[in-house]
Amino acid sequence: MTNTLRTLLPLEFVEKKVSNWRIFRLTQDKEAFIKEIVADLTKTLLKKYSTNKSLYEEIASTLYLEKIRMSSSRWKADAKDQKDFWNKVKSQLLQIKSDPNWENNAQKELVSILRNILYRNAYEIVGHFNPSIFNFTQKLLPFLFALVFNSKIGHRLKKGLLSRKKAFYEKFRIFGDFELIRNVSKNGTLIFVPTHFCNTDSPIVGYAINSIGIDPVIYGAGLNLFGVQPLSFLMENLGAYKLDRRKKNNFYLETLKAYSRIAIERGTHSLFYPGGTRSRSGALEKKLKLGLLSTAIEAQQNNFEKNGQKIFVVPLIISYNFNIESSSLIHQHLTEIGKEKYVSQTFQYSTTYKILRFVKQFFSSDSEICLSFGPPMDVLGHRVDSEGRSLTPDGEIFDIRGYFDFEETLIKDEQRNFEYTKLLGNKILDSYFRYNIVMPTHLVAFVYFQLLALKNKKLNLFELLLLPRDERFVDYLILKNAVKTIKTKLIELNQLEKLMLIDNIIAHDETQIIEYAIDNISLYNEKKIIFQDDKNNITTEDISQLYFYHNRLTGYNLEAYVPHN
Amino acid sequence: MYHITKPIGILGVGSFGTVLANLISINYPVILYARKQESLHNINNLKVHRDTKILDRIIATDDLKFFAESCDIILPIVPSYAFSTLIDELNPYLEPHHILIHGTKGFHVSENLNDPNLSITPKSIMTMSELIETKTKVYRVGCISGPNLSKEIASGQPAGAVIASKYNLVIDLGVQILKSHKFQMFKSKDIKGIELAGIFKNYLAIITGASSGMGYGINVSALLITKGVSEMIEIGKFLNVDSKSFLGLAGIGDLIATCNSPLSRNFSVGYRLAKGESLDQIIPTLNEAAEGINTIKVIYHLVKNQKLSTPLVKIMYKVMYEGFPMQRGLDILMRLSSGYDVVY
Numbered sequence: 001m002t003n004t005l006r007t008l009l010p011l012e013f014v015e016k017k018v019s020n021w022r023i024f025r026l027t028q029d030k031e032a033f034i035k036e037i038v039a040d041l042t043k044t045l046l047k048k049y050s051t052n053k054s055l056y057e058e059i060a061s062t063l064y065l066e067k068i069r070m071s072s073s074r075w076k077a078d079a080k081d082q083k084d085f086w087n088k089v090k091s092q093l094l095q096i097k098s099d100p101n102w103e104n105n106a107q108k109e110l111v112s113i114l115r116n117i118l119y120r121n122a123y124e125i126v127g128h129f130n131p132s133i134f135n136f137t138q139k140l141l142p143f144l145f146a147l148v149f150n151s152k153i154g155h156r157l158k159k160g161l162l163s164r165k166k167a168f169y170e171k172f173r174i175f176g177d178f179e180l181i182r183n184v185s186k187n188g189t190l191i192f193v194p195t196h197f198c199n200t201d202s203p204i205v206g207y208a209i210n211s212i213g214i215d216p217v218i219y220g221a222g223l224n225l226f227g228v229q230p231l232s233f234l235m236e237n238l239g240a241y242k243l244d245r246r247k248k249n250n251f252y253l254e255t256l257k258a259y260s261r262i263a264i265e266r267g268t269h270s271l272f273y274p275g276g277t278r279s280r281s282g283a284l285e286k287k288l289k290l291g292l293l294s295t296a297i298e299a300q301q302n303n304f305e306k307n308g309q310k311i312f313v314v315p316l317i318i319s320y321n322f323n324i325e326s327s328s329l330i331h332q333h334l335t336e337i338g339k340e341k342y343v344s345q346t347f348q349y350s351t352t353y354k355i356l357r358f359v360k361q362f363f364s365s366d367s368e369i370c371l372s373f374g375p376p377m378d379v380l381g382h383r384v385d386s387e388g389r390s391l392t393p394d395g396e397i398f399d400i401r402g403y404f405d406f407e408e409t410l411i412k413d414e415q416r417n418f419e420y421t422k423l424l425g426n427k428i429l430d431s432y433f434r435y436n437i438v439m440p441t442h443l444v445a446f447v448y449f450q451l452l453a454l455k456n457k458k459l460n461l462f463e464l465l466l467l468p469r470d471e472r473f474v475d476y477l478i479l480k481n482a483v484k485t486i487k488t489k490l491i492e493l494n495q496l497e498k499l500m501l502i503d504n505i506i507a508h509d510e511t512q513i514i515e516y517a518i519d520n521i522s523l524y525n526e527k528k529i530i531f532q533d534d535k536n537n538i539t540t541e542d543i544s545q546l547y548f549y550h551n552r553l554t555g556y557n558l559e560a561y562v563p564h565n
Numbered sequence: 566m567y568h569i570t571k572p573i574g575i576l577g578v579g580s581f582g583t584v585l586a587n588l589i590s591i592n593y594p595v596i597l598y599a600r601k602q603e604s605l606h607n608i609n610n611l612k613v614h615r616d617t618k619i620l621d622r623i624i625a626t627d628d629l630k631f632f633a634e635s636c637d638i639i640l641p642i643v644p645s646y647a648f649s650t651l652i653d654e655l656n657p658y659l660e661p662h663h664i665l666i667h668g669t670k671g672f673h674v675s676e677n678l679n680d681p682n683l684s685i686t687p688k689s690i691m692t693m694s695e696l697i698e699t700k701t702k703v704y705r706v707g708c709i710s711g712p713n714l715s716k717e718i719a720s721g722q723p724a725g726a727v728i729a730s731k732y733n734l735v736i737d738l739g740v741q742i743l744k745s746h747k748f749q750m751f752k753s754k755d756i757k758g759i760e761l762a763g764i765f766k767n768y769l770a771i772i773t774g775a776s777s778g779m780g781y782g783i784n785v786s787a788l789l790i791t792k793g794v795s796e797m798i799e800i801g802k803f804l805n806v807d808s809k810s811f812l813g814l815a816g817i818g819d820l821i822a823t824c825n826s827p828l829s830r831n832f833s834v835g836y837r838l839a840k841g842e843s844l845d846q847i848i849p850t851l852n853e854a855a856e857g858i859n860t861i862k863v864i865y866h867l868v869k870n871q872k873l874s875t876p877l878v879k880i881m882y883k884v885m886y887e888g889f890p891m892q893r894g895l896d897i898l899m900r901l902s903s904g905y906d907v908v909y
Contacts, residue, residue, distance in 0.1 A: 380704075392702060398660070398661065398702060399661070400661055401661070402660050402661030402662030402663075403661040403662070403704060403705075405662050406567060406637070406662070406664075406734065406738075407567075407568070407569065407570060407571060407637055407662075408662075409568075411734065413733070413734060415732070415733045415734075416705075416732050416733070416734055419704075419731050419732060420704075423704070
């Protein structure tokens, strides 16, 4: 496994002065930032909707979509005056139409409505950063664990600051070439692109980024999360901007993209989940949403025009031995792909109580969270050196500016940028697989599920999920043998630099790995996902969750190596 | 319209490279890269190359560095067997700003084609655009294809071609440099489909050439071409390529041209095979490569273990490489079972 440096964490911030933090500067400059978004977007949109008629129609369509949204779903975090605002837009549109010659005369009024909508969108989205609250939470987090939990680690956490931190980072393990990430951060803007499996990913990722000494990043969080205190208060003050996934109107989506792009152009480190949403299947992302990712390319194009500042994309892979949301995620996944073929069994929702119970169990167990930073890349997915210069696969230094030029002139080209986004997306996916940290639960769940599938070759996935309890078992020795085989294969892949392995897979034998997986996989769950029955066979109370953990190892072509009985 | 100030580079001075240089020089100055001193002399001094008059605004050079530094748009027009080596030579001078538009209708194969245990999978073949993307820093790649028998274009007849790329910029530039009163240009975003169409039609041209050599007429030729299109679509599907491009200028258009014309090298290879010459006798006499000879081998080994309906390539491979009698091969093709006509 590559250098972990975990005993040294947290590293000092690369930029020590908070007033120089980019997120802080963005907050300080909030008004100008919003004005820039609105001005930039108005210009683009007026090009797209160049006639009064087309602009009118788009505004009317936005109004229509917003009315449907307001009547079909209400959230705590919704603005109180939203109805009034849209009613006003409606009356303004009626007013415009009252002039028979509006298609020629109404430009000023329509542009004014457009601006108002964009202002409103931008204000609703915009995040805030409060350094005192940031400092407070930084200190609070490890301390909280110490106070709240009377556990193995809690005991050590109470001892003293140094020991507390050390103990904390033994559970919260971060891997990657931190020095490289820190160095390139001095020469440009970072965009972290993590995998996404759980709603708790954002604070965890944020904490990891700060632990390696990178100042806080801005990130989008679902507006629904802003309805819950104290989460809402913390997010409001720690740079989260709000994404409302119910709003599908073009103006809103464009504002969101412009927000992300202009923040990046202003040098603000950012984070977004290129998978778009949590992986429902438990597998590593295999396809990315290119919309938000394309803002990285657009921003780089515009930076080349303005100041040449480079943008770096840093993949980040999160591995848990268990996932508190596995039950509901896999349920959603199976419903989506199986439709009527999937017979739902009861599943549990996460509640605050359950999350607290998870944290307690997590810190009192041997389990750990692993965060693996892939090497930073330029916006076309090339590796970079410590000064942020792009490298060919052979290590030759080169300048990517030419990709945006024709005959030394910068060409702004949305279609080209979209193709480049696809290239970048593929490189991110490669990185996810390459720097994925395989943990015991992934290995054992993979092998167990594959053995079950082999035992029931004639059944399709959905029939397999309905296997009665007494047919779900696999002989312990067969499982042990298969775990050994796949472990050997994983070690091979690790040596070929195709994936990473957590040390307790390498150091332990099959018996210990299986034991560890059984102890950890069901930590949070009411159902036992893998356990040994009274005849010592391996069995499960929930095949769909087993399938969820199994999926984490799909995509490496390991299936063919699971030994047939 | 883009403002193009630099000359257009053409890599390769075969017959098609030469006619392209003439076509482009109507719009922009051209630099040809040639290795042989004789070709340089022909182009720069005699102004005649491959029996074709070289127009003004065309010069030739053997200095790759000068060539790459002078031209931002480069058209590699070389046979597939030489493509990889030439790209390796050019590679040190290629930068992200370069745009490459190739006109090569063959595969790059990572396996040794003379290996007696040859086995080819989709992973072991690459089209030329894929080869460029893999080997160089250049992303903006295009391909030009279509019914372009060089001799006809050289004699001043009008023609048309399709330019394909993932990038609108490349397509637009391709049109801008090539389009003229004598040359129509059509656009495509499906570069792989266009490349495969151009590759597949070469082996079909060998088969129709053979049928012509055996004395069969247009009926048989039409039968073979049409069933050839079905076969192209079948193999295209296997390689995950949308078949629409096969129905356009680079597919059917080029098939009609090459499968009926003695001017086509691939057609004449089939014709001569049917007249009793062997491949070993034919190959040394060809002035330029007939891509179909290798393509048949590559595709045969690609599909041999697949459940695909590809009788043409299977029979022709056996005729060309396993000594199966030509007449019997064509007899079999004329007695294929009466399945449905259009199944795609």
